[in-house]
Amino acid sequence: MTWRRLTWVLATLASALLVGRSAWQLSGSRTRQLFGELVTRVPVGDSLIALTFDDGPTAYTDSVLAQLADLDAPATFFMVGRAMEQHAEVVARVVEAGHELGNHSYSHRRLVLKRPRTIRSEVERTDALIRAAGQEGEIFFRPPYGKRLVGLPLYLTRRDRPTVLWDLEPDTYHRDAAGMVRYVLDRARPGSIILLHVEIASREQGRLALGEIVTGLRARGYRFVTLSRLIAASEELGPRRTSLDPSLRGNRELPDPYVCGSTAYPPETGGCRERPEWPGARYEAQEAGPRSPPRPSRPAAAVIPLPRTRRSSDAS
Ligand SMILES: [Zn+2]
Numbered sequence: 063m064t065w066r067r068l069t070w071v072l073a074t075l076a077s078a079l080l081v082g083r084s085a086w087q088l089s090g091s092r093t094r095q096l097f098g099e100l101v102t103r104v105p106v107g108d109s110l111i112a113l114t115f116d117d118g119p120t121a122y123t124d125s126v127l128a129q130l131a132d133l134d135a136p137a138t139f140f141m142v143g144r145a146m147e148q149h150a151e152v153v154a155r156v157v158e159a160g161h162e163l164g165n166h167s168y169s170h171r172r173l174v175l176k177r178p179r180t181i182r183s184e185v186e187r188t189d190a191l192i193r194a195a196g197q198e199g200e201i202f203f204r205p206p207y208g209k210r211l212v213g214l215p216l217y218l219t220r221r222d223r224p225t226v227l228w229d230l231e232p233d234t235y236h237r238d239a240a241g242m243v244r245y246v247l248d249r250a251r252p253g254s255i256i257l258l259h260v261e262i263a264s265r266e267q268g269r270l271a272l273g274e275i276v277t278g279l280r281a282r283g284y285r286f287v288t289l290s291r292l293i294a295a296s297e298e299l300g301p302r303r304t305s306l307d308p309s310l311r312g313n314r315e316l317p318d319p320y321v322c323g324s325t326a327y328p329p330e331t332g333g334c335r336e337r338p339e340w341p342g343a344r345y346e347a348q349e350a351g352p353r354s355p356p357r358p359s360r361p362a363a364a365v366i367p368l369p370r371t372r373r374s375s376d377a378s
Pocket of ligand 1: 170207
């Protein structure tokens with residue numbers, strides 16, 4: 063092999079690795095996807111918040127139901143179809159208690175680089191089980207491990223369904239209940255979607271944290287609703303927005319048009335003027351009806367003068 067050919071092969075390999083790495087990172091992104099609607103947190107005009115539990119039902123689901131009954135808090139259970147078949151009576155109790163069911167695939171495998179018929183089967187088998195359990199209305203889908211790239215967003219978009227993730231994931235970052243509670247109370251915002259895995263046997267600390275998360279957020283004025291109610295409340299402010307909307311894209315990095323600190327921006331009063339942490343991001347008070355949301359003026363582009371580097375050609 064000539065040096066030239068070897069260089070070409072190495073360059074091709076390096077490019078393929080780079081593309082693969084970027085695709086893998088994108089497949090697990092919490093804030094971006096290639097196309098279609100991505101729900102991580104929704105704009106709401108009230109301090110509403112949603113609890114969501116993944117990976118059930120399990121033998122622990124009943125104890126979670128008892129906790130929620132004591133707390134009088136509704137939740138959304140993203141269930142795995144295969145587990146629903148094994149615990150059909152538990153599923154019935156979740157529905158009977160007034161909670162919502164979401165679709166978390168049939169077998170909980172990563173739906174990345176899978177054939178269209180596999181994706182379709184994973185989603186639709188679980189849809190059918192959720193319908194059989196008696197749930198009406200839209201069924202929201204959350205990908206296993208949050209992973210998706212092309213096929214799954216394409217499938218969902220063609221059926222006008224969003225990809226639902228979350229913006230708060232306490233048990234990803236903390237192993238102890240106190241840490242999880244602190245994490246949520248520090249970061250919760252109106253429209254937040256909290257992900258917990260309290261139905262998994264090893265997540266005892268999550269189950270311990272649940273009560274304090276609910277009471278702590280309530281003390282701060284939050285009201286718990288199911289995911290469909292949260293999204294419906296958002297739609298009252300205007301048409302559902304997608305991850306392709308620049309004002310929502312990467313909502314961890316862009317100023318939030320509806321929230322100042324931890325206080326919701328009531329559309330009719332227009333309380334929020336400026337977020338100090340985003341100087342230049344100004345929001346104007348305006349009258350707003352139920353279907354005409356307050357639109358933020360675009361943040362002025364911040365021009366930060368860079369120190370002029372001295373190049374050899376500048377030398378006099
Ligand atoms: Zn899962």
